[in-house]
Amino acid sequence: MSSTTAKHPDVSRRSERSRKAILQASMELVGEVGYPKLTIEAIAARAGVGKQTIYRWWPSKAAVLLDAFTEVVHDQDYDSGFPDTGDIEADLKTVLRATADEFSDTAFEAPYRALAVAAATDPKLADQFVTRLREPGLKVYTERLRSGQEAGQIDPELDLDLAVELLLGPFQQRWLSRSGPLTHEFTDRLVELVLRALAPRDGKP
Amino acid sequence: MSSTTAKHPDVSRRSERSRKAILQASMELVGEVGYPKLTIEAIAARAGVGKQTIYRWWPSKAAVLLDAFTEVVHDQDYDSGFPDTGDIEADLKTVLRATADEFSDTAFEAPYRALAVAAATDPKLADQFVTRLREPGLKVYTERLRSGQEAGQIDPELDLDLAVELLLGPFQQRWLSRSGPLTHEFTDRLVELVLRALAPRDGKP
Numbered sequence: 001m002s003s004t005t006a007k008h009p010d011v012s013r014r015s016e017r018s019r020k021a022i023l024q025a026s027m028e029l030v031g032e033v034g035y036p037k038l039t040i041e042a043i044a045a046r047a048g049v050g051k052q053t054i055y056r057w058w059p060s061k062a063a064v065l066l067d068a069f070t071e072v073v074h075d076q077d078y079d080s081g082f083p084d085t086g087d088i089e090a091d092l093k094t095v096l097r098a099t100a101d102e103f104s105d106t107a108f109e110a111p112y113r114a115l116a117v118a119a120a121t122d123p124k125l126a127d128q129f130v131t132r133l134r135e136p137g138l139k140v141y142t143e144r145l146r147s148g149q150e151a152g153q154i155d156p157e158l159d160l161d162l163a164v165e166l167l168l169g170p171f172q173q174r175w176l177s178r179s180g181p182l183t184h185e186f187t188d189r190l191v192e193l194v195l196r197a198l199a200p201r202d203g204k205p
Numbered sequence: 206m207s208s209t210t211a212k213h214p215d216v217s218r219r220s221e222r223s224r225k226a227i228l229q230a231s232m233e234l235v236g237e238v239g240y241p242k243l244t245i246e247a248i249a250a251r252a253g254v255g256k257q258t259i260y261r262w263w264p265s266k267a268a269v270l271l272d273a274f275t276e277v278v279h280d281q282d283y284d285s286g287f288p289d290t291g292d293i294e295a296d297l298k299t300v301l302r303a304t305a306d307e308f309s310d311t312a313f314e315a316p317y318r319a320l321a322v323a324a325a326t327d328p329k330l331a332d333q334f335v336t337r338l339r340e341p342g343l344k345v346y347t348e349r350l351r352s353g354q355e356a357g358q359i360d361p362e363l364d365l366d367l368a369v370e371l372l373l374g375p376f377q378q379r380w381l382s383r384s385g386p387l388t389h390e391f392t393d394r395l396v397e398l399v400l401r402a403l404a405p406r407d408g409k410p
Contacts, residue, residue: 117322120325130383162398169379174374178335190371
């Protein structure tokens with residue numbers, strides 16, 4: 001976002017306030033009206049900016065939302081870093097419990113569901129969703145599992161991308177299809193079961 | 206469906222033809238226009254019946270669609286029975302490969318996606334979707350895993366419902382979010398990885 005690199009501090013601060021207001025408004029609105037009915041006009045009105053301000057920085061409502069989610073997810077999950085206490089089971093349980101809590105927060109859940117549903121119907125949005133949100137989100141898990149491999153807790157031969165799908169697929173499926181509650185009990189048992197698949201195979205080829 | 210128990214063979218045959226035409230039309234249309242825009246009127250027109258015929262048998266478009274999917278899924282997957290050759294890995298691979306093929310068939314995929322997306326936005330429909338389609342669909346897997354437990358191939362202490370979520374969650378997640386291809390290579394590797402989690406734990410408590 002070139003606006004944040006503006007030379008004048010006042011302009012930069014104002015731009016940053018507008019940028020954050022736009023992202024916040026886009027999250028709120030998509031949760032309220034759904035993706036198909038979300039408009040740049042409504043985002044501008046809610047954020048208290050002109051719609052040209054939005055068009056100057058983003059080409060589409062999808063781009064606004066993807067930035068909004070990237071920022072929220074980034075702030076919450078990754079700035080503090082994925083925990084690495086040396087205990088892979090404890091660390092995965094901590095993160096999945098926190099993720100379950102996050103999904104029980106309507107302010108996050110409603111817009112995220114609206115975006116996931118829109119992506120499920122729109123292949124082009126799905127592609128952006130996967131590249132911008134899903135892949136970076138999965139990467140921190142992959143890295144934690146790799147550190148587990150180095151510590152001898154995870155099978156060194158394992159396909160870590162598939163391992164992360166095994167961990168997150170059942171969670172996301174439960175969430176999106178509402179086929180079961182996202183309790184800590186569920187996430188703990190999921191981590192325990194997945195780690196059985198990921199453990200080193202002693203003496204096996 | 207009381208219509209199928211009508212006394213007169215001619216009436217019964219006609220009713221059955223209408224019923225099948227209605228179910229078929231509902232599947233085609235939901236794939237074409239999506240669930241929100243699907244109407245009983247359009248289903249009736251496509252099936253060549255009066256809309257009162259539909260309302261006599263079903264209370265809503267959701268009920269029509271759930272019957273349509275229940276029948277298709279039932280015909281394709283369960284009448285022949287879940288394979289039980291005694292080799293749990295081979296049987297799960299066979300079924301997941303067939304499921305992947307089914308999901309690459311637009312005539313099935315488009316309506317199923319439309320229904321899954323609608324269920325993701327509508328908690329009441331989600332509830333019916335889970336009860337009518339998902340739970341019976343998962344039950345055949347649970348039963349096959351139970352037979353694997355009896356054969357000593359699956360941990361006898363295992364929570365089989367969670368085990369089935371572990372197997373199907375990554376598949377459904379890939380499908381719905383288009384985050385990866387549903388190839389036989391993927392389903393085979395998924396089965397192999399899941400079975401590592403499900404195997405008996407020799408000598409472990």
